Amino acid sequence: xxxxxxxxxxxxxxxxxxxxxxxxxxxxxxxxxxxxxxxxxxxxxxxxxxxxxxxxxxxxxxxxxxxxxxxxxxxxxxxxxxxxxxxxxxxxxxxxxxxxxxxxxxxxxxxxxxxxxxxxxxxxxxxxxxxxxxxxxxxxxxxxxxxxxxxxxxxxxxxxxxxxxxxxxxxxxxxxxxxxxxxxxxxxxxxxxxxxxxxxxxxxxxxxxxxxxxxxxxxxxxxxxxxxxxxxxxxxxxxxxxxxxxxxxxxxxxxxxxxxxxxxxxxxxxxxxxxxxxxxxxxxxxxxxxxxxxxxxxxxxxxxxxxxxxxxxxxxxxxxxxxxxxxxxxxxxxxxxxxxxxxxxxxxxxxxxxxxxxxxxxxxxxxxxxxxxxxxxxxxxxxxxxxxxxxxxxxxxxxxxxxxxxxxxxxxxxxxxx
Numbered sequence: 001x002x003x004x005x006x007x008x009x010x011x012x013x014x015x016x017x018x019x020x021x022x023x024x025x026x027x028x029x030x031x032x033x034x035x036x037x038x039x040x041x042x043x044x045x046x047x048x049x050x051x052x053x054x055x056x057x058x059x060x061x062x063x064x065x066x067x068x069x070x071x072x073x074x075x076x077x078x079x080x081x082x083x084x085x086x087x088x089x090x091x092x093x094x095x096x097x098x099x100x101x102x103x104x105x106x107x108x109x110x111x112x113x114x115x116x117x118x119x120x121x122x123x124x125x126x127x128x129x130x131x132x133x134x135x136x137x138x139x140x141x142x143x144x145x146x147x148x149x150x151x152x153x154x155x156x157x158x159x160x161x162x163x164x165x166x167x168x169x170x171x172x173x174x175x176x177x178x179x180x181x182x183x184x185x186x187x188x189x190x191x192x193x194x195x196x197x198x199x200x201x202x203x204x205x206x207x208x209x210x211x212x213x214x215x216x217x218x219x220x221x222x223x224x225x226x227x228x229x230x231x232x233x234x235x236x237x238x239x240x241x242x243x244x245x246x247x248x249x250x251x252x253x254x255x256x257x258x259x260x261x262x263x264x265x266x267x268x269x270x271x272x273x274x275x276x277x278x279x280x281x282x283x284x285x286x287x288x289x290x291x292x293x294x295x296x297x298x299x300x301x302x303x304x305x306x307x308x309x310x311x312x313x314x315x316x317x318x319x320x321x322x323x324x325x326x327x328x329x330x331x332x333x334x335x336x337x338x339x340x341x342x343x344x345x346x347x348x349x350x351x352x353x354x355x356x357x358x359x360x361x362x363x364x365x366x367x368x369x370x371x372x373x374x375x376x377x378x379x380x381x382x383x384x385x386x387x388x389x390x391x392x393x394x395x396x397x398x399x400x401x402x403x404x405x406x407x408x409x410x411x412x413x414x415x416x417x418x
Contacts, residue, residue, distance in 0.1 A: 013162035014259035025190035040106040048135035089364035124257035156255040179241035203404040243336040343373040
């Protein structure tokens with residue numbers, strides 16, 4: 001009798017830290033949402049999910065623990081649409097359970113896709129959600145499906161692009177000082193607090209273009225300014241550092257839906273500079289010009305891959321690797337104050353656009369993280385935090401309201417969270 005061989009994949013370069021660093025408070029789960037113009041019909045959404053899952057077979061893998069490394073294993077688990085009832089970005093991976101690493105839920109007019117970061121990054125998740133939304137709307141309104149610009153072979157989707165573009169290079173050790181850390185009382189039950197602002201894309205773009213910078217650079221400066229505005233004097237000896245994930249597909253050809261990103265860091269020293277928005281923008285712009293370079297970005301992931309290939313590291317049992325990786329992760333997060341992730345413009349075929357209000361993205365975090373995306377002229381800025389204090393968020397959105405008085409604020413925080 002023939003046995004069916006189970007497929008498996010090694011974790012990609014970025015994913016290796018997540019299993020050992022995931023906790024109840026920091027789940028490494030992110031959420032992509034699409035708000036439609038009419039309430040969701042669960043049966044149609046389930047049919048659309050069934051078909052979408054077949055288009056993205058790597059989303060059906062589960063995380064397993066091996067002797068030396070974690071790995072992804074093909075499963076026959078079936079994704080089921082559920083009403084939204086779990087806490088925002090709650091844990092998806094449970095070490096002793098064989099579960100899918102993503103979940104689809106709905107509430108009112110909104111479809112939610114939550115994904116564990118081991119499985120994919122923001123680009124891969126957005127490809128999945130766009131496909132799901134198109135297939136749902138095609139059924140709901142009898143619209144012919146169209147090419148979303150991401151039809152590719154399943155083998156290309158599963159490509160580990162880190163390894164494809166890696167090369168042997170000397171490891172350059174970059175010593176970064178510990179960054180200023182936001183502190184304070186945390187939300188109960190390890191919840192993720194969300195404050196979302198939706199505004200005109202054009203208003204923000206015009207402000208950025210007036211300063212001759214990109215939208216990402218402008219928002220980076222706004223976040224750094226919001227953090228630095230009320231820093232205690234004694235804390236100013238540490239820089240405010242913003243962690244900005246970069247989509248490597250913009251620099252290396254790749255159709256992978258697995259992780260393919262690397263961070264860059266913008267550091268601003270309020271003890272040595274004047275703290276004005278223009279001065280912060282100058283530092284941000286100079287950092288982007290230096291760091292957003294193909295060779296420079298390759299250095300980041302090649303260095304980590306070199307550590308993986310070390311003969312001693314390869315034969316070290318996983319339980320010892322967990323200790324080392326957890327230490328590496330905690331040392332890394334000491335090096336930045338907050339994160340800004342810009343997914344960019346979400347595009348859908350013209351026939352589907354009238355049935356879509358907006359797209360949103362947010363991420364679980366043990367710090368403060370801003371996630372940005374836009375659809376049409378609606379730009380969504382979702383700021384998540386583990387803290388009860390929302391002073392940084394208030395200062396950020398107060399500045400953005402000066403650009404667009406119609407900015408709409410939403411939150412999942414309760415009155416007794418303060």
